[in-house]
Amino acid sequence: MSFIALVTLVVRDYDEAIAFYTDALGFELAEDADRGDGSRWVVVRPKGGPAGTGLLLARAKGPAQESAVGAQTGGRVGFFLHTDDFARDHARMTASGVRFLEEPRHEPYGSVAVFEDLYGNRWDLLQPAP
Numbered sequence: 001m002s003f004i005a006l007v008t009l010v011v012r013d014y015d016e017a018i019a020f021y022t023d024a025l026g027f028e029l030a031e032d033a034d035r036g037d038g039s040r041w042v043v044v045r046p047k048g049g050p051a052g053t054g055l056l057l058a059r060a061k062g063p064a065q066e067s068a069v070g071a072q073t074g075g076r077v078g079f080f081l082h083t084d085d086f087a088r089d090h091a092r093m094t095a096s097g098v099r100f101l102e103e104p105r106h107e108p109y110g111s112v113a114v115f116e117d118l119y120g121n122r123w124d125l126l127q128p129a130p
Contacts, residue, residue, distance in 0.1 A: 006056045017057045020118040024096040070119030079123040086111040086127035
């Protein structure tokens with residue numbers, strides 16, 4: 001097995017999620033296909049980076065899935081977005097309205113700051129140390 005291709009992220013609405021990930025985080029929309037039953041196959045990936053894991057944005061269906069939107073990792077950081085220029089991406093994301101929960105930190109493993117996506121899922125923006 002080579003790599004994990006997709007991770008599902010349960011969202012409230014396809015279009016608002018696409019807008020956040022493409023506009024605020026700078027991802028690209030890799031796929032958006034109507035599945036014929038009112039659902040869509042929507043994949044976003046970091047733009048310009050190496051091939052790797054994408055997010056399958058899956059619209060919540062029913063109360064159990066709706067209650068998971070924004071809490072898929074129980075309040076822990078569940079997603080890690082690597083960058084090769086922390087200062088650039090932190091400034092761009094902040095200007096795009098991304099809510100950071102802390103000031104940037106410089107740890108032995110790299111520069112990092114926790115942010116929330118539009119639903120409250122926690123992410124690390126991380127530039128690993130060389």
